[in-house]
Amino acid sequence: MLRSRRHWFRSGSLRPENLGHCLGFFVTAVLIYTIIAATYDAGDAFLQPVSEITALLSPESNSTDRKVAKAGCGVDEPINCGDLEVFQLLMSAAFDELKDVDFYRFGKPVDGDNGSDCHMMGWFKRKEGGIDKDYRSFRVSRSENCALSVVGIGDYHSGGNAEGKAEVVEKAVDVGEIVNGDELFEEPFSRGKYLIYAGGGERCKDMGLYLWGFTCMLGEAEFLNRTLVLDTSICLSKVHTSSGVDEEGRDFRSYFDFEQLKVTSSVVDQAEFWPEWRKWSERDGLKLHLVEDFRVTPMKLAEVNDSLIMRKFGGVEPDNFWFRVCEGEADAVIQRPWNKLEISRHLWNVAAAIISRMSWDYDGVRVERGEKAKNKELWPNLDNDTSPQSVMATLRGRGVEDGRRVYIATNEADTSFFDPLKERYSIQLLEDHRDLWDGDSSWDYEMRKLNNGSALEFDGYMRERVDDYVVWRGKKRIETFNDLTRDCRNGVNKC
Structure with missing residues (x-):
């Protein structure tokens, strides 16, 4: 009934586990899974088990090692550039191979000049300030077991097929405006x-x-x-x-x-x-x-x-x-x-920028404290189990080596609480990246457009969603409940 007016390409979605007091975790899981899903007609992609999706997105040392297994295909079949997994493959390859480019958004890949060529638009921040865009060709190879890998990335502006289409989908449409002969409401x-x-x-x-x-x-x-x-x-x-x-x-x-x-x-x-x-x-x-x-x-x-x-x-x-x-x-x-229901592109851009700064090579840990850590009646062990010493012991027990980047998502107000961990690890917190939403950031510019020119707080819910995605994208993921503490998420006897 309504005309689709603009496409943005993002990621993901986990399914909820329960309701009631679990709604916070419930929605967190949903939105993380939604982040993976990007803007596609993904079809059965949403029906894949979470374990398969996370295996698909697991970061490797370089893009030529990133492979996507596709069942029931022929080696010589053309690459489906519009496929969800292909988009993830191309995006990861861009982050890995073009490390000097500060990407913050990508457009949907389109067919290139032949069956193994895909073109994709990317928006990036110039060193001197402002936003620019590039469109590149990506050569994709399929092995005999149908795994896909990026074997080459073209030069600046080599993916011309993505240029015109990205311009069309980027354009915002005003209410009642006619686009290509169609109105906002396609039928009367x-x-x-x-x-x-x-x-x-x-x-x-x-x-x-x-x-x-x-x-x-x-x-x-x-x-x-x-x-x-x-x-x-x-x-x-x-x-x-x-x-x-x-x-x-x-x-x-x-x-x-x-x-x-x-x-x-x-x-x-x-x-x-x-x-x-x-x-x-x-x-x-x-x-x-x-x-x-x-x-x-x-x-x-x-x-x-x-x-x-x-x-x-x-x-x-x-x-x-x-x-x-x-x-x-x-x-x-x-x-x-x-x-x-996907995370907004504005929040996704912040999360993607943080991940890019860590070169997609880090481990994530969620440390939930706040009011729960103070309530010994419902969570008798949480305070001690989330202490810096306990967190460090868990990291070492999970094989996180000294010197690794570790991103900590937490509701602990005092960020210096985690300073002891810095003796062994390169600790990253959301607050270390305030420039991504401060006054001269792209996020602030976009929010002012939505808020009649007024500044908007980067509020607690936005922080949770960005933290969710960054932790979920880590090579190793450690959660508060089930990993750090034996306490139940919703209190004593509620596991």
Whole structure:
């Protein structure tokens, strides 16, 4: 129903393990897996076990050693440059072989001049300041066992086929603008079917709860084959802000890739929808079907022909949440499309820059402390198990050699807490890379465009998402629970 207007190519997604108190980990896992998925019609890529995906992305010493195994193929078959794994292969090769280039974003690879040639656009930061772009050719070889490897990278501007196409997908489209003869709504607005959720207790709650409700809403829209009308202005919970208060007016696009979501699903911003609705409903008599009880299942709405279904959430908690729609018998019917919710390109760029600075050669460890470490009743061992001495013992026990780069993702406010580890390892923390989101950064520039020219805080939720990706991309990954401590993630007797 909606025209896809811009493509960005990123990564990934893990599936949730549980709900309730586990929502924080639950969403973390989902978004990490989403990061791997990039902007493709990935098909069965999302069905691969996590172990296979991480093996695919495991960094090696150089790009010629990076191989992607493809089953059931012929050695002489042309390379599918639009394939998800090929994109990851080319991106990793670019980071490994072009170490002097500070890449921060890549475009979707396209076919080159022959069956073994792929062209890809990359954006990079110039040493003298500003952003520039390059497009290169990548020669890809397939072995007899169908493994793919990059065997050569062309010179600057050698991948001309990527230039024109990257220019097209990079261009933003204003509301109502006509592109190649197509409007924002490809078919007449009055023939479309739409779904909107109004109200709901998810507002100003932990982002984990918001996403649990969001995926239910998107899943119902897809089940009903309707366009989801989304409020892109969200309230960031005080648990994620430095001010300690809820903050209204945050933009969905600061955290998630809205443009990519519109590529994979039929979604429209409320700000674009309502003017069209007012115009066409008066002209063509469009009807609204109001639902004020979450117990009305998606299956009962399948036969509704009215143009707009509005679910209105009122009353008191716990009956005032979006996710209640997907409970009960709907749980077996609604598929939550976690794989379509990707980290925003702005956050992905920060994470990719940090990884590039470490030459894709480091180990990652997550050290969760904060309030949990203070609560001895629920987490009796966590404080001691996450001490610098205990972390060091675990690293050495896992074979992390002295002198290795180790990236620590943590909610410990005092970063000097980890100084003892610097005696043996080259420690990297998120705070060591503040220049990536400070006042003169690309991230700050992009956020000001989304925030009417005002600066935006690099808040706690953004930090979590960047930390997630950087740790997940390490050669060795050590988690707080199951690796550092025997305590249960959610407290005593809740493993």
